[in-house]
Amino acid sequence: MTIRLWHVAQSRSFRVLWALEEIGAAYELIHCSFFDRSLREDAYLARSPAGRVPAVEIGGQTICESGAILLYLADRFAPHLRVAEGARERAAFLQALHYAETLAAHLANLTQHHIVLREPSMRSPTVMRLEARRLENALRAVGPDWAAGAFSVADIALGYAVHMAQRFVALPEPAAVYLGAVHEREAFQRALAKDGPAQIYTQDFYPPPEG
Numbered sequence: 001m002t003i004r005l006w007h008v009a010q011s012r013s014f015r016v017l018w019a020l021e022e023i024g025a026a027y028e029l030i031h032c033s034f035f036d037r038s039l040r041e042d043a044y045l046a047r048s049p050a051g052r053v054p055a056v057e058i059g060g061q062t063i064c065e066s067g068a069i070l071l072y073l074a075d076r077f078a079p080h081l082r083v084a085e086g087a088r089e090r091a092a093f094l095q096a097l098h099y100a101e102t103l104a105a106h107l108a109n110l111t112q113h114h115i116v117l118r119e120p121s122m123r124s125p126t127v128m129r130l131e132a133r134r135l136e137n138a139l140r141a142v143g144p145d146w147a148a149g150a151f152s153v154a155d156i157a158l159g160y161a162v163h164m165a166q167r168f169v170a171l172p173e174p175a176a177v178y179l180g181a182v183h184e185r186e187a188f189q190r191a192l193a194k195d196g197p198a199q200i201y202t203q204d205f206y207p208p209p210e211g
């Protein structure tokens, strides 16, 4: 079966790249760019209506939204990477899978203000400080254990968000320990090696403005 992933380095499509490495699936990685118009062309919008990454094609079927893709991949190819319906840990599993987007919303705002908005007059120091604080608070829910007892695609969603968060805030200790375990996973390291040249972040750390 052919699996294709449309990917931009350092973006949420890394989650799917990492999941495919965890699964050990054969796949084609299509490196895309935010700087040409390719994600706004009709052919791509048919895969991802908002022109976002990731999008995947699996056996001729297309799906976007990283959380949905992770769950779909686990259901279809890797049941050991999800908690089955009816199991007690299912609630924690779903919560973590979606909590990753709570973190990602702050990351997206911080990315806009630190990086995408190039003119200093367009940036809001207030938003930068506020979003960094809100991200730090949200990270307090992340601890050293895997989200639902055993490593799952929820940890892929969450682990990627914590990995990106370290560019904007000092991680609370439990989240830092969790990230250490993420970084040790061989599939994570293989995905990182395939991620491609930096497209978004060129600094290791983007401090909130003074004030």
Ligand SMILES: N[C@@H](CCC(=O)N[C@@H](CS)C(=O)NCC(=O)O)C(=O)O
Pocket: 011, 012, 013, 034, 051, 052, 053, 054, 064, 065, 066, 067, 101
């Ligand atoms: N909830 C979506 C968000 C997708 C998303 O916003 N992706 C970003 C990269 S992290 C993107 O493609 N941005 C390009 C744009 O906003 O035009 C998901 O998890 O897949």
